[in-house]
Amino acid sequence: MTSPDMNAHQAKKIAGLLLALAGTSGCAAAFDPTTDASSPVAPRVQALVDANRQYPRWADFPATTTDTPQPLEVAARVNTLKASAGALAGEASRIEWTLGDPLVFAAETRARIDDRQIAPATAQTQADVEAFAAEQRRRGTAPPPIDRAPAPR
Structure with a gap:
């Protein structure tokens, strides 16, 4: 058994759907325009429209590629990157960073x-x-403005 509230809710949904359909039916005419026959370019326009009516076709789109990697291949590549990143981090951690005192370094550089x-x-x-x-700076200054007033006669 349905309640009156449920029926009212369904009626509102149906009314909204009908209004939406009625609103979009007005746009349908925009997708089927007609050429003004009294226009001097009407035959040329109609010929162009007729020649390109079926464009684009699915055959005109490029085919999808078939060389997409499989999930196992992607996983193997990710694991390889993780291993090489770990090796690189290990190498970086073994570097002996001995810059020492920055003031001494600056003084040595200035002396060199x-x-x-x-x-x-x-x-x-x-x-x-x-x-x-x-x-x-003198060469870069703008020249004096041109007097645009007409010369006296």
Whole structure:
């Protein structure tokens, strides 16, 4: 035996379904357009529509590949990657990281750099560098605006 609430619920479902179907039936006309016969391009448009009415066909789509790996092959590859990752982690853990004191390292590096001869271009004075920068800034400034007012006659 059904309750009145259940019947009302089913009636609402059916009414909603009918409304949805009625709403979508208005869209059906959009999928079957007709060409205006009075248009000068109507014959050409209709010929193009008729020629491509069956496109795309399933035969035009590429076939699925058959070289997909089987689950056992994927599992074997995953296990190989896990083993190589473990071996790599073991190798990295055996590396002796001996950078020591960073201040001593920086001082040694500065000393090695200071011992080398510098290139002539590097020997330019600070004044030469500043003069070059000022010249580049001067060249990079925009020209004065053009007077667009008509010339007096």
